[in-house]
Amino acid sequence: MTNGGLYASLMQTYGTKEEAGAFVLTSIESGPLMSMIILGASGAAHFEPQVFVGAVLPFLVGFALGNLDPKLREFFAPGGVLMIPFFAFALGNTIDLHSLLSPLAGLGVVLALSVILLTGVPLIIADKLIGRGTGTAGIAASSTAGAAAANPVAIAAVAPQFAPAVPQATVLVAICIVVTSIVVPILTGLWYRRFGQGMAEQTSDSLEPALQLHPVD
Numbered sequence: 001m002t003n004g005g006l007y008a009s010l011m012q013t014y015g016t017k018e019e020a021g022a023f024v025l026t027s028i029e030s031g032p033l034m035s036m037i038i039l040g041a042s043g044a045a046h047f048e049p050q051v052f053v054g055a056v057l058p059f060l061v062g063f064a065l066g067n068l069d070p071k072l073r074e075f076f077a078p079g080g081v082l083m084i085p086f087f088a089f090a091l092g093n094t095i096d097l098h099s100l101l102s103p104l105a106g107l108g109v110v111l112a113l114s115v116i117l118l119t120g121v122p123l124i125i126a127d128k129l130i131g132r133g134t135g136t137a138g139i140a141a142s143s144t145a146g147a148a149a150a151n152p153v154a155i156a157a158v159a160p161q162f163a164p165a166v167p168q169a170t171v172l173v174a175i176c177i178v179v180t181s182i183v184v185p186i187l188t189g190l191w192y193r194r195f196g197q198g199m200a201e202q203t204s205d206s207l208e209p210a211l212q213l214h215p216v217d
Contacts (some may be wrong), residue, residue: 001034001145002026003181010140010185014192019137024059026141035155048158104168108175115176116142116183134196140188143180148173 004023011020066073102108116139123138131137152169156162 001148001151002029002141003143003145003177003184005145006143006181006184007137007140010188011137014136014140014188014196015133019131019133022137024062035151036158039155039159102171102175104171105175108172109179111172112144112176112179112183115144116180116187120187134192136188136192136196139184139191143184144173144176146177146181149177 004026007026008020008023011023062076066076120139120142123141124135125138127133127135127138149170151173152162152166156166
């Protein structure tokens with residue numbers, strides 16, 4: 001579950017408008033939907049079709065309306081920037097530093113670093129090869145969403161066989177949220193200063209001659 005709010009705020013500083021807007025697409029996997037798909041596909045759990053529909057329907061409705069009606073898209077476009085402070089406030093309220101004192105703290109930190117590594121590296125490669133970016137967006141998307149802490153409970157609610165694992169899983173996810181929320185912005189800033197900023201300056205320099213105005217004879 002990518003922290004869409006954190007990603008959006010980082011891309012407002014280090015990325016392009018298109019990269020910042022991509023946080024909407026992370027809504028597809030920033031919720032119980034992907035966990036349900038994985039568990040369902042592996043045969044570990046069975047979910048009713050309406051559960052999947054409820055998880056993805058709001059996104060699909062917004063996606064359809066925004067593409068079918070340019071006026072609606074223009075009307076709601078400023079909302080992405082407007083909501084960032086609320087994302088950040090909600091993120092801060094979900095971070096519980098006491099989770100770092102848990103006996104599972106060591107395992108949670110390893111899990112968090114694994115999330116950054118195992119998702120950040122492929123995302124950097126995808127950003128550079130497919131998105132033609134600098135890789136900055138890839139690192140910014142390698143965090144864990146605050147809402148992920150409720151994911152074990154949500155899964156256990158529809159698949160009771162996982163209920164015994166909920167307390168430990170919730171603690172591990174909470175630690176992962178705290179660690180990635182601290183480490184990912186630092187890594188994103190460092191990566192941008194080392195690679196992204198230089199590439200942006202090169203792009204600007206290459207475009208400058210084409211943007212010069214020539215006097216009319």
